[in-house]
Amino acid sequence: MMTALFERISLQARQYPQLEAVVTTQATLSYAELQQRVELLSAGFKQLNLRHLALWGVNSIDWIVVDLAAQKAGMTVIPVPLFFTAAQVRHLLSDSQTELLCTLDESFSAPEWLLNLAQDMSRDEISITGQLHARFFQLEQAVQYSSSLQTQQPAKITYTSGSTGTPKGVCLVEDTIESITHSLSQALASSQLGRHLCLIPFATLLENIAGIYVELSMGRAVIVGEVSQFGLVSNHTFDTQRFVNAVQSYQIESVILLPQMLKAIVEYSAEHGATGFKTLKFIAVGGGKVSADLLKQCQQLNLPVYEGYGLSECASVVSLNLPGARRIGSVGRVLPHVEVEIAANSEVVVKGNAMQGYVNDQAATPYIHTGDAGYFDEEGYLYITGRIKQMIISSFGRNISPE
Template identity: 30%
Template sequence: MPPDTAPLSLARGLLQQADSDAVMVRVLAADGGEGTAHSYRDLLRTALALAADLTDLARTLGRPARVGLLAENSPEWVAADLAALFAGAVEIPVPTAFTAQQAASLLESADLCLTDTAGSAALTRWTAATPDPVLPAGCPTTALDLPALIARPPAPHPPVPGDDAVVKVIHTSGTTSAPKGVQIRRHGLDALLTSLRTRTRPAIFERYLSIVPLSLLIEQVAGLYMPFLAGGSVSFLPPGTALVGTAADAAPRMLTLLRQARPTALVVPPTVAGLFLALCDQQPAESVTERHRRIFGHDGPVFIACGGAPVPPEILQRLHAHGLTVHEGYGLSENSSVVSWNFPGEVRFGTVGRPLDHVHAELADDGELLIRSTSLFAGYTREDPSSVVVDDQGRLHTGDLAEIDDDGYLRITGRKKNLVITAGGRNVAPEWVEARYRELGFIREAAVIADGLDDVHGLFVIDAALDPDTARSRITEFGRRKLSGIERAAVVHLMSEDDPAYATCFTVTGRPRRDVIRHHVLTRTPAAAPQQTKEKA
């Protein structure tokens, strides 16, 4: 960014909108009706009232309060998140899809737990599932009651916290069942948002549609803070609607709500990019404007961002030819989310864009991506062998293998720890192989398992409407044509996209949970045997 760019303060920028009657949050209606809308004035008033309570709690504790947040994507989530920000509290958002053990691990230091209706239901479910307490001793729960908070006398604007304290603890998977907490710094989050705002136009975030859980930091950044700082709005799916990545059929059902939401921006996992292509292919002769009206309900453009597992370049190019450009990016919670992004007008397919202005990227001798950044995290709540490290030069060792071209664009080629060696001593980089298989439009997700095995196994999540024998035949033929004998899946396992195990085997952003998948494909019951085949020599 230009050297004279002043770093923004997220809290101060939000408070500047406190007197606006513009829509801040919309909740779509399941029947296609008007839904509900909440203004900046009302939601920020709610957040300030709740912030006053958190400030009182901090005085009692003699330190910033640690606040668990159990909620689905909702106005209540937004109010609680902003209240924690204004009060200088440490927010601990917990996915309601977690197990009781995972939730207890993340909440072990919480002083208070805020819940909406879905969060209360999750807490009840967890409590019934385990004899062990989910919340630490002495940690009360408070239901988020927006009407009651709005009805309070207006709370004064608090002093904007200025110290570089930890403001969030974000879950990330590790090598154990207990998720690590990534500690996010206030100044780190501000540095990230400053960089993003120098590279994007405010109009992009006029109407953001949120389809993945807000417990993901990237969704908080792209779905809340970027729209709110621009005076835009976020739309949430109807209450009770499964978010993408939390249920097997969530992504196809989300597509039916696009025209109602009329989004100008959204972040999608890779599987949704494939669904967009299928929608485009339904009417290839229509104009770009007609296509935007049919899919998104307005003339466009729409900023579609994608991260997590890579999208095959062929799919990206075909979408671009249809007038829908998907902007791939790369990030990790340890950098407060985004490291690099393909921004409008600067897209290079097959890459994850160039690093943000506050990030410096370089490669180690073995090809590992190292980054220096002013938005790095403040450490983990617990360590395990999957933890990344910051060396004595301030470089974060990402664990990702990458290439950097002459123009500074990054290409992620795989994970160091995922490079597998078959029982025959052959090396396989699974991410590249998986991306090639996803070129087949009916494949929603793919995962290759080979470490220590005689054969390469592939798990393929396929379109529920496709005949399994047809899918198996096309996968096998594609492997023979496009991949070497070392890389292609010799043993093909199929899973329908409506199989509940889909959400267990893959993350919301499409990354394979490789240990879970390995167990799944190697311990299949006899009843599942028809869904797997081994390629004949």
């Protein structure tokens, strides 16, 4: 389990029990209430003596509680991307050796095909104590550990978003996740940010770590809900007015955006002005390349945009621009939990805080070859100039193979 994160949540619960932790349109959960729910559900998970839990659901209080409780119980959590097809979900469940599938139904019922798939693969639907709107299916498979597996059980397996081919599961251990959580927390500590809006689905590792773990470890509040109400209507559609309404209603100070979202916000601001975003202090953007022209427009509009760079194999963020340390066109300086080298062919190679390996391919290596080309300037800012490997990353953060 992620000891440091749970200790931070416990500390907040003791010192500031009424401090808001998670806020939705229907409810607010304090740090004391969050800890209580996590402890209760974790106890229920421990009684099952199962190791791998797959989690399907929209962003919600329950998603956060299940994720934290399962890891506290020593389980591996496998988030299920909502855009995965039935075939991809079946592969994920089989490939990850999922023993328990959780579908959350708080405000967005699981599709019929998913429930049919769960019932087809399960031997039983079980009940677990906890204040949840959820269904749990115990699947007909047991976890088999081959000699190639590392001795440390993964805390999380995150699946790639490939639109063609078979998704691959990236295995991340507790130390790797806690290292990036601590590194980002330290980098953002001086910014003194308030409420964070979770606009990207939690099955996306970046929001899961930077939007939940980092915020909760720092005693901040996260605003959650089905992302369409905040503007992300689909994988290809962003409603800027909904986003403006959410920022104003909840007095949002930080958010993570994908490039196409940022483009829509700039276009909106050019027409209506940027006053609707005046509470925002930190807009992190990643998941794809952002043009220097777009970033210059953000600067002219006084939008506090900070581009970063990362990949799932390194538990998300590798480098990030920060207040007082920003270069337009760069992806910032490398964070202290990793090292980056530029290979002879200009490939960006990351060392440290690497994944344990892919599911069924656990060849551990301290180096992650990103497939991205880049360079450092004289002040240590990293620039990404293109791809070495033939892979297209869409403006909504999806990896698309041209083959």
